[in-house]
Amino acid sequence: MAKVRETSKEIVNYALNLNMGEGYQRRSVKLSVLGSTFNMLYGEWRFQGESSGEAPVVLCVHGTPATEGAFRPIASLIAEKGYRVLAVNFPGNGYTEMDSRRVYDCSTDHKVALVKAFIFALNLSSIAMVIGHSTGCIVMASLVCDPEVDGIIQSICAICETGILPYKGQREACLIPYLPYILFQAAFLPYIGPIVTFFFARLVHWMGFRGRTPQAQVMSILEGYLIDFKQYKTNLSQVGKSGIPYLYMFALDDTIIQPGMKPTSMDALGVAEQDIRDDPEVSCLSDEQFQDTTLHRVIRFTRGSHRLQFTRPETVMKEIVSLLSALKKK
Numbered sequence: 001m002a003k004v005r006e007t008s009k010e011i012v013n014y015a016l017n018l019n020m021g022e023g024y025q026r027r028s029v030k031l032s033v034l035g036s037t038f039n040m041l042y043g044e045w046r047f048q049g050e051s052s053g054e055a056p057v058v059l060c061v062h063g064t065p066a067t068e069g070a071f072r073p074i075a076s077l078i079a080e081k082g083y084r085v086l087a088v089n090f091p092g093n094g095y096t097e098m099d100s101r102r103v104y105d106c107s108t109d110h111k112v113a114l115v116k117a118f119i120f121a122l123n124l125s126s127i128a129m130v131i132g133h134s135t136g137c138i139v140m141a142s143l144v145c146d147p148e149v150d151g152i153i154q155s156i157c158a159i160c161e162t163g164i165l166p167y168k169g170q171r172e173a174c175l176i177p178y179l180p181y182i183l184f185q186a187a188f189l190p191y192i193g194p195i196v197t198f199f200f201a202r203l204v205h206w207m208g209f210r211g212r213t214p215q216a217q218v219m220s221i222l223e224g225y226l227i228d229f230k231q232y233k234t235n236l237s238q239v240g241k242s243g244i245p246y247l248y249m250f251a252l253d254d255t256i257i258q259p260g261m262k263p264t265s266m267d268a269l270g271v272a273e274q275d276i277r278d279d280p281e282v283s284c285l286s287d288e289q290f291q292d293t294t295l296h297r298v299i300r301f302t303r304g305s306h307r308l309q310f311t312r313p314e315t316v317m318k319e320i321v322s323l324l325s326a327l328k329k330k
Helices: 068-079 108-121 136-144 168-173 179-186 192-206 214-226 229-242 259-269 313-329
Strands: 024-033 036-045 057-061 084-088 129-133 156-159 246-251 276-278 296-301
Touching: 024 068, 024 108, 036 068, 036 108, 057 068, 057 108, 057 136, 068 084, 068 129, 068 313, 084 108, 108 136, 129 136, 129 313, 136 156, 136 229, 156 313, 179 192, 179 214, 192 214, 229 259, 246 259, 246 313, 296 313
Parallel strands: 057 084, 057 129, 129 156, 156 246, 246 296, 276 296
Antiparallel strands: 024 036, 036 084
């Protein structure tokens, strides 16, 4: 079983905190996709005095079993710098409800389809940056490689991504073939559903993951099971070859995703040694050590856990804004 790093209750329960910061509004948009209809609830942070059509867009993609709340500490900080920050909620995990036909299957392909539908529904012709956290980075990489959004996404940011090899929690989800599918279906059954949900939600909770509901935590087992790491590696290689600007941040004390897996992701991206910086303990390194022309950046934090945006929000925000500023100068 994966070792869980002890941390404060406030940080661990990040997905459950309802204080979303300054400039936040929860909105909704109807999406017709995957042969079904979804009422996508999403978070929007925008600074005062700027219309939604004028500010550059930053789009956030949460992991599992999380919500838009995964970006709560940094979204308002980024918005204060003049950006319109949007954060989707995936069905079942986030605040978006499952479609009535339960077509949505928690896979990366379905998540990408939902994000694309969201982009088109909001008429987002240009997105300054897509930010992914944890397994949200897998969705982000697949999205960038999708020809339907070619030219829309200008840069990406990965916060505590999963690596291109199965992590402990994912390996444990795959120990018994097809069990995650069975659990997913059982969670919606009368009588037996609440029992299955209670037991396996407690298991996921013990492993260090927090969902908005017990059912979301059970669904996360299937989501982990469905991750295609070979495809993720292929997508990262394509991202690296595309030349799209990226910011890649992770912590060496991340005990949910083993740090030893990170170099493999950097190899897939083709990261140059001079584009790697270590441990910005006090302030943003990028303005001091990265040149304005450096559009591929990797930041390794000594401390920060799997939730850098909660443990180091100011520094993470400054690194993001630094790359966004560099994009404007290219």
